[in-house]
Amino acid sequence: MPEAFFAGMQGISDSAASFSASVSAGVGVNESGGQALIKAIDKMHNGIVKALSRSDYLSQEPPLGTTPAAQVYKPFLASIATDPSQGFIAAAKKFQKDLEQMRLDVEKAMATYQTADQDAAHGIKKAGGPILSA
Known part of the structure; x- marks a missing residue:
């Protein structure tokens, strides 16, 4: 599950980078399409903000008991959240910034379209207005 989740965040981040390049090249998005994208971006952003607000909880060792296996797994599970280069918290913060940039890009694309x-x-x-024919 964690691999799929991280892959999903990375896929959206990659898409955001591609979209940003397209917007820089002058791609536009109409109002209704832009509003749908903004709604989806805001929903994901709110979820990441909520998850990050619990980052102190995520970084704690889980109460797995005192068995030798538990003693091995407890610090490992906490490090999944806190690893500075591959952990959930670092990935979530990057994803949050990517979503914020994507929202700005959507707004820019909407302005370009307008x-x-x-x-x-x-x-x-x-040119004299549209040509109407019967």
């Missing part, structure tokens, strides 16, 4: 739409409408009016 500008392009207004420019197109202005071009049509300047």
